[in-house]
Amino acid sequence: MDIAEVLQLAEALVFAKTGKHLDHLQKTVLKGTIQGQTYSEIAQDNGFSESHVKNVGHELWNNLSQALGEKVTKANFRGIFINLKNNNFIGSNVCQTNSTFNNINIFADEARSQTPTQQPQQTPKPHIDLGDAPEIFSFFDRTTQLTTLETWILQQNTRLIAILGISGIGKTTLSLQLIEQIKHNFEYIIYRSLRFSPTIETTLTNLLQIFAPKSETPQNIETQLSQLINYLRQHRCLIILDDIHTLFSSKQLAGQYQTGYENYHLFFQLITQVTHQSCLIVNSWEKPREVTQLKKENNAIHCLLLEGLGEAAKEIIREQELLDEDCWQSLIDRYQGNPLWLEFTANLIKELFAGKVSEFLQCDTLILSESLQAQLDQQFQRLTPQEIAVMIQLAKENEPVCLAHLIKNLDLPTSELLNAMQSLGMRLLLDVKECDRTRFFSLNPVLKQYVKNRYSQFKISLGTF
Template sequence: MEIKEILKLADDLLVAKTGKHLDYLQEAILRGTLEGQTYAQIAEENYITEGHVKDVGSELWKLFSERLGKHVSKVNFRALWESGQFYSISSSFGRDVGRVGRDVGRDFVAVNNINICQEPHAKPTGTQQPQETPPQLHLDLGDAPELFTFYGRTSELTTLQHWITEDRCRLIALLGISGIGKTALAIRLTEQIKTHFDYIIYRSLRFSPPPDATLTNLRQIFCDKDTPRSSETPLSQLLNHLRKYRCLILFDDVQMLFSHRQLAGQYKSGCEDYHHFFQLIGEVSHNSCVMLLSWEKPRDIAKQEKENNLVRSFVLEGLGVAAKEILSYQNLTNEASWQTLIDTYQGNPLWLKLTATMIQELCGGRVSELLQYDTIILDESLQEQLDRHFQRLTEGEQKLMAQLANEPEPVALPQLCQTSHLSPAEVMNAMQSLVRRFLAGTQEREGATFFSLNPVLKQYVKNRGLS
């Protein structure tokens, strides 16, 4: 029996038992088991821990054991199918499946409860089908964090929604320094625009998976009824899916594809083919949108957005006045000082959360007590967050950061070239890279561009003894 058939019947079994279809991970475990993979290999392919795969696997074997009335495990799963024991019970499922199929034929499927093997907008099977079934959304948010609170960002949501649903952008980079709220905004956005899509998929690239692994992982989600033609490459198969369905794919932590100690946006060895992938997403005609969330502007985007209106980048700034909700949630007092606190910490939700916790623990929640010192106080975990940025810089960039940290006012390029020990070309490349990493700010004045560090970064450089 073909693996595809076994998976279909296993799915029917699960529906009859639990009312739910196989989710993405369950299917990956069954497929891997049938192909002789170990739990460790399945975990690696799906970017999750082996322990989690084992837990989900043992839950599955338990369900199948109960249904079959016989011990089922990873070891005997294939043999039981081959000996026909599963098939004898699965053939009696038609009516059950139809009933449950209608139940799940809703327009929204819970996180990780994706109905992988149905065509979009497919009518459920069964005896008493309704005439019209609402379109079905396949939502696979993988390991996306759950949003407990979300404040503000109304204009950002409106702009991004417009870019995606009206302008039909194909490739969007959502950029900004760590903690500014890229992931939270993207997740909130998906809730707002979910009805426009057949598939919404979130994948973090934090472990720098090779491009082939990412493509394979995505292709498995689009469990296509048309067997892919052998002449098609994995990338062209994926592009076919992006044409056939309207998909929103969020790739988070894209900066992890780029090298440490090199200027911003240079792919690590083994990740170079993402360049080709992202370029094609922007260039070829399809119905879908891919969003890249990153600390650094990918070079592909920097180049493409100049000539292709369907490729854009959105730089996320501080949360602004809505950040007061974060302070209120943490029960801080001295409300008159809140705006100063927000301005000092650049409206960065993570920086504010960490600082608010410190104010709560050390100052009894009184904001003005923290603000009375001459220097900006940085919580140790905030400094560790910034270490992760600083460690990525080239030597030239680190030198310029140190130089900028000592400047009381923004500085123009000629002045930087004079005072640093770098050549003008090195200064320019390093400054461009710092700007692409959102570490240096720019302002235009009197016909010149001036560069500066924000007060938190200045303080960080001083605290770490780097200036």
């Protein structure tokens, strides 16, 4: 048999119907079926659980059923493809007079009687536990990012993904939308926010109880980690931990765990280094240090930096029923396409400018609503005095500046300045450009205006610094 050509046709059929390509495991299931393997054998040969392989198989047969207009199952697949060949099948959206398909030798024994058509099995629903996840009322186009995440998870079997971005950029919304898009590829889907800074023992206990609610959870962290890894091997799982920046200390350089939370590092390390079939996504506005460290050693980890919305941000303004559509892009650019910043600003425009964007844009300075500033306060309250000093200096600059300029104009030891700059980068608060192999640093307009608005408070917080 020519498996490659069969796969090519199946790919074309599914893509014509769904607009999606077959992923690696779907192709594996198809090959195994052609070779007469059971789901159990396919799972064992490829390191997946049998239930996950069944889920993927059911989805594949459903897609082929929709493409062909008749029921396709693992049991009748051979017979249906023989009929297609014998009848010189012509797919309306796939191929013309299918001479290529007519020449495919799908099965060595075509005289074998067809297996009677069976009712397709329903795809088992995954166990979804979203805990206290917020309800998503609107989702604005993040097609590129969703495609990237789907590729990393389903095709590259990535074990750890960090979704990073400044507060309000849409990390949580993207994660929850991703669940809707790929949920049928998993047996367990779990979302948890760490906003109240639970210890690693608390988080592990919570996760283990989802897999074995009636079992007694061990108190020893090594045993907890071992049991969780075993579940991630046995089942195809997607776990999302949101707000992990709350695990890090305030008033210290970025990425330093609070006392008693250091074992999260061990957890993330095990997720990337131990073989399993699951994926952990962590959301943060502060880049964990281990993401950089582990990525150097392991290609099972990826990092997605989430930036502002482009054209799609106009939907936010449209929902708020603002006027002067020709000015909307200017408003989006000023507020960096940040969904939350735009929502706060749109509310202000409705209340004080009767929805007239053009009048709002005539203000002499960039206007930050108190809600927007309060949102940024949460991030800036975590900065060290040295980081605040750097931010104040950058807010004074009219153009991006190099490190030499900052060293000259800031009364800071060079080592402290460099550490502060690196930390601000991990907090995603710096805009960085490179020219002639020299890096230049600046603040985006919103952060610059925020620092100017809060300057007197920052100056007081610096004390004698």
